[in-house]
Amino acid sequence: MRKELSILIIVILGVFLALIAVDLTFGAPDNSAMDDYFIRNGQEQAATNNIVTTVVFDYRGFDTLGESTVLFTAVIGVALMYRKLVKGDADENE
Amino acid sequence: MIETIIHVLVIAGLVVSAILVFHFRDLLAAALASALFSFLISLEFYILQAPDVAISQAAIGAGLTTAIFILAIRSTKRYEEDIP
Amino acid sequence: MRMSKIVRFSADVLFGAILIFGFYIILHGHLTPGGGFQGGAVVATGAALVIVAYSYEEVLHMIKKAGLMLQESAGLVMFAGVALIALGLGTTFFFNYLANSGLLFGMSVPFGPNPGELNTGGVLPLMNIAVGIEVWGGLAIVILYMLSGISKAEEA
Numbered sequence: 393m394r395k396e397l398s399i400l401i402i403v404i405l406g407v408f409l410a411l412i413a414v415d416l417t418f419g420a421p422d423n424s425a426m427d428d429y430f431i432r433n434g435q436e437q438a439a440t441n442n443i444v445t446t447v448v449f450d451y452r453g454f455d456t457l458g459e460s461t462v463l464f465t466a467v468i469g470v471a472l473m474y475r476k477l478v479k480g481d482a483d484e485n486e
Numbered sequence: 487m488i489e490t491i492i493h494v495l496v497i498a499g500l501v502v503s504a505i506l507v508f509h510f511r512d513l514l515a516a517a518l519a520s521a522l523f524s525f526l527i528s529l530e531f532y533i534l535q536a537p538d539v540a541i542s543q544a545a546i547g548a549g550l551t552t553a554i555f556i557l558a559i560r561s562t563k564r565y566e567e568d569i570p
Numbered sequence: 571m572r573m574s575k576i577v578r579f580s581a582d583v584l585f586g587a588i589l590i591f592g593f594y595i596i597l598h599g600h601l602t603p604g605g606g607f608q609g610g611a612v613v614a615t616g617a618a619l620v621i622v623a624y625s626y627e628e629v630l631h632m633i634k635k636a637g638l639m640l641q642e643s644a645g646l647v648m649f650a651g652v653a654l655i656a657l658g659l660g661t662t663f664f665f666n667y668l669a670n671s672g673l674l675f676g677m678s679v680p681f682g683p684n685p686g687e688l689n690t691g692g693v694l695p696l697m698n699i700a701v702g703i704e705v706w707g708g709l710a711i712v713i714l715y716m717l718s719g720i721s722k723a724e725e726a
Contacts, residue, residue, distance in 0.1 A: 418534060419535075435679045435680075435681055435682075436679075436681060437666070437669070438666050438669050438691065438692060438694065439666075439669040439670050439676070439677065439678055439679045439690045439691055439692055440600045440601075440669075440679065440690060440691045440692075440694055441600065441601050441679060441684065441686045441690070442599070442600050442601055442602065442603070442605075444538055444603070444605075445599050445600050445605050445691075445694055445698070446600075446694070448605065449605075449606075449693075449694050449697045449698070450664065450666050450692075450693075450694060453653060453663075453664035453697070454663070454664060456649075456697075456701070457649065457650065457653065457664075459607075460645075460646055460649055460701060460704055461646070463704070463705065463708050464642065464643075464646050464704070464708065466708075466712075467642060467708040467711060467712055470711075470712050470715055470716075471639070471711065471715060474715040474716070474718060474719050537603035537604070538603050538604060538605065538608060541595065541603065541604050541608040541611075541612070542607065542608050542611060545608065545611035545612045545614075545615050546611050546709075549611075549612075549614075549615030549618060549619075550611070550614060550615060550618055550709060550713065553615075553618035553619070553621070553622050553713055554713065554716060556622050557621075557622060557713070557716050557717055557720055558716075558720070560720065561720030
């Protein structure tokens with residue numbers, strides 16, 4: 393009974409996701425004013441051929457700063473968590 | 487037409503590798519099947535013209551995650567046991 | 571615990587190639603797909619290969635934890651510092667003050683498809699290098715800490 397129920401749920405979920413995927417269109421967004429601005433002015437304003445990098449590091453640089461801070465905080469968290477485990481190391485001076 | 491065939495092949499490979507992850511009792515083989523899943527997703531991103539995301543997925547999904555899984559398997563058991 | 575000789579030799583051979591590919595992605599981040607995060611993740615994958623192949627004591631002789639931590643902090647400080655210099659010059663935060671200036675990375679780019687030139691992009695290559703250094707150090711030290719955790723668990 394449980395097995396049939398889980399198979400039914402999986403099939404319903406799969407059909408649902410497949411129906412969504414059928415209607416998707418790639419490469420033709422509805423609102424493209426911002427994209428057109430970046431594509432038209434990116435090479436001139438940032439002197440870069442790669443528009444993706446221009447958006448990530450120049451137009452949206454503040455987001456990238458936040459992303460780097462998140463990565464830094466995550467690594468600090470992992471280091472703190474493992475600190476007690478590796479405390480006995482002789483060749484570490486932390 | 488040829489693009490649709492490649493899409494169908496990649497997605498079929500995704501489903502097969504996901505079932506393999508579930509099916510393997512050897513956990514090292516399951517970790518490698520999970521790496522194959524990540525690699526096929528990265529291939530799909532590349533076909534959908536997102537090479538940046540494809541590089542990230544290949545490096546993190548297929549490289550670093552598999553390394554963490556292998557480290558975990560090295561410190562525990564390699565074979566899955568039957569659930570009582 | 572270490573892996574077999576085949577795994578260790580393959581890791582030694584592949585490490586250099588992965589490192590060079592990652593540096594290529596970081597340095598050409600403003601010309602080809604990729605950038606600091608992607609290139610740093612590729613380099614960290616090479617470091618993870620070595621970390622997985624060797625035992626904890628051997629890895630500690632090759633890679634220092636304090637060095638990786640310093641590298642990660644230096645990357646973030648360099649990233650914020652490059653952005654803060656723009657405030658000192660009287661413009662906005664994250665302004666691209668080196669673009670089209672003729673100085674370092676200061677060549678102009680014509681509109682439309684063109685072959686590209688490494689000496690362009692203003693502050694973007696500097697930021698790519700900073701983020702690449704940070705992601706490399708951060709992801710490598712996460713794997714190294716996990717290895718140190720399991721090596722302690724094996725002894726107990």
